[in-house]
Amino acid sequence: MMSTSQAIVAGIAAEWMENPTSAALNEEARQRAEDHALAAMVDQYASALYRVAYSVLRNQADAEDAVQEAFVRVLRHRDSLGEVRDHRVWLIRIVWNIVLDRKRRAKTRPETDDVAELARVLPSTGLSAEELAAAAQHHAHVLGCVDRLPAKERQVLMLSAFEELSSVEIASVLGISESSVRSRLFRARNLMADLLDHERSLR
Amino acid sequence: MNSNPRDPMTSESASSPAEETLRLIASLPAPEGLERRVQSLLDAVPHRGRVLAWPQSFRPESGWMRSAAAAAIVFVVAGGGWGVYTRVENTHFDQNQPAKVIVMPARIPSGFGGAGAIRTPETLPGPKAPEPVKVSPEANPARPKTAKKPIAIHKPSNGEASQPDKPAAEAGAPR
Numbered sequence: 001m002m003s004t005s006q007a008i009v010a011g012i013a014a015e016w017m018e019n020p021t022s023a024a025l026n027e028e029a030r031q032r033a034e035d036h037a038l039a040a041m042v043d044q045y046a047s048a049l050y051r052v053a054y055s056v057l058r059n060q061a062d063a064e065d066a067v068q069e070a071f072v073r074v075l076r077h078r079d080s081l082g083e084v085r086d087h088r089v090w091l092i093r094i095v096w097n098i099v100l101d102r103k104r105r106a107k108t109r110p111e112t113d114d115v116a117e118l119a120r121v122l123p124s125t126g127l128s129a130e131e132l133a134a135a136a137q138h139h140a141h142v143l144g145c146v147d148r149l150p151a152k153e154r155q156v157l158m159l160s161a162f163e164e165l166s167s168v169e170i171a172s173v174l175g176i177s178e179s180s181v182r183s184r185l186f187r188a189r190n191l192m193a194d195l196l197d198h199e200r201s202l203r
Numbered sequence: 204m205n206s207n208p209r210d211p212m213t214s215e216s217a218s219s220p221a222e223e224t225l226r227l228i229a230s231l232p233a234p235e236g237l238e239r240r241v242q243s244l245l246d247a248v249p250h251r252g253r254v255l256a257w258p259q260s261f262r263p264e265s266g267w268m269r270s271a272a273a274a275a276i277v278f279v280v281a282g283g284g285w286g287v288y289t290r291v292e293n294t295h296f297d298q299n300q301p302a303k304v305i306v307m308p309a310r311i312p313s314g315f316g317g318a319g320a321i322r323t324p325e326t327l328p329g330p331k332a333p334e335p336v337k338v339s340p341e342a343n344p345a346r347p348k349t350a351k352k353p354i355a356i357h358k359p360s361n362g363e364a365s366q367p368d369k370p371a372a373e374a375g376a377p378r
Binding site: 039043075122142146 | 220221222224226227228229230231232234237240242244245248
């Protein structure tokens with residue numbers, strides 16, 4: 001006569017051996033659902049992530065690489081997608097860390113490259129070539145001043161330029177409190193005013 | 204008009220060129236086909252392989268793993284408690300059994316040896332008193348048994364005091 005434990009083991013073995021398709025089908029369905037969710041995230045947030053990456057890296061190819069790397073990281077951790085409350089802030093945080101890491105490792109490029117890149121990407125509607133070059137020069141000069149800010153203040157100032165990010169979301173991206181975001185933004189604005197005044201007085 | 208650069212409103216307006224530039228960069232459109240390129244990259248990345256899947260009863264979501272962990276903890280605690288209990292009982296209540304005697308080794312087989320030397324403590328010899336001589340009366344019969352007269356104490360004069368070895372007649376003779 002078969003004992004209880006033998007019956008349990010036999011049942012599990014039967015489920016394993018005779019019904020492997022149901023488990024595989026469940027797994028396949030789950031994987032398909034995850035793929036769909038990931039594709040939807042790419043469609044929804046890729047451009048926002050690109051703009052965040054470009055604001056730091058200021059290079060189109062580097063920014064696109066950073067976005068792709070961010071989504072590859074998401075793909076690797078897609079099992080934990082269900083635990084994420086705000087996908088947008090979570091993705092911005094991922095790409096923010098990637099671009100900061102890349103910026104840290106990259107060699108400092110000469111400012112002329114930035115100017116050329118800016119002149120290429122800036123909207124040129126209604127601007128002559130001279131005006132466009134002057135605007136690019138001005139923006140490059142301002143960005144040079146931004147680069148001279150302390151890192152904490154610079155990061156908050158750059159993230160505050162994104163209209164869709166509130167101070168709470170910036171705090172979440174940077175892993176600091178909202179009051180710290182406000183105080184850093186205040187300091188950054190004051191420092192920028194000093195830097196721009198200083199530059200004007202030198203001219 | 205307030206022109207203090209430290210004032211938040213004024214400083215914000217003073218740094219507006221910077222923020223305008225940053226906003227301009229932040230609003231630049233993404234390149235065409237970015238989503239498609241990212242999607243094709245994700246399709247090219249090999250998905251994580253799942254060769255074996257847990258059977259339905261063994262799925263971690265079913266809670267069997269938590270139950271097994273709880274059972275293991277209970278087993279370890281109960282087994283440890285039982286082991287301590289049985290040892291304590293043997294030690295205190297089995298007094299009829301002879302106690303274990305651990306014989307210490309007479310000499311450590313390895314290590315330094317004394318080479319047969321005997322240590323003598325450095326002590327000083329104590330003072331030795333001479334044996335008292337006991338004289339019995341039978342051994343000296345010539346000695347009278349009368350009581351001794353008190354000896355007159357001779358007080359020397361001044362002259363005698365300077366020459367104590369000279370006889371008395373010689374000391375009083377004129378020269």
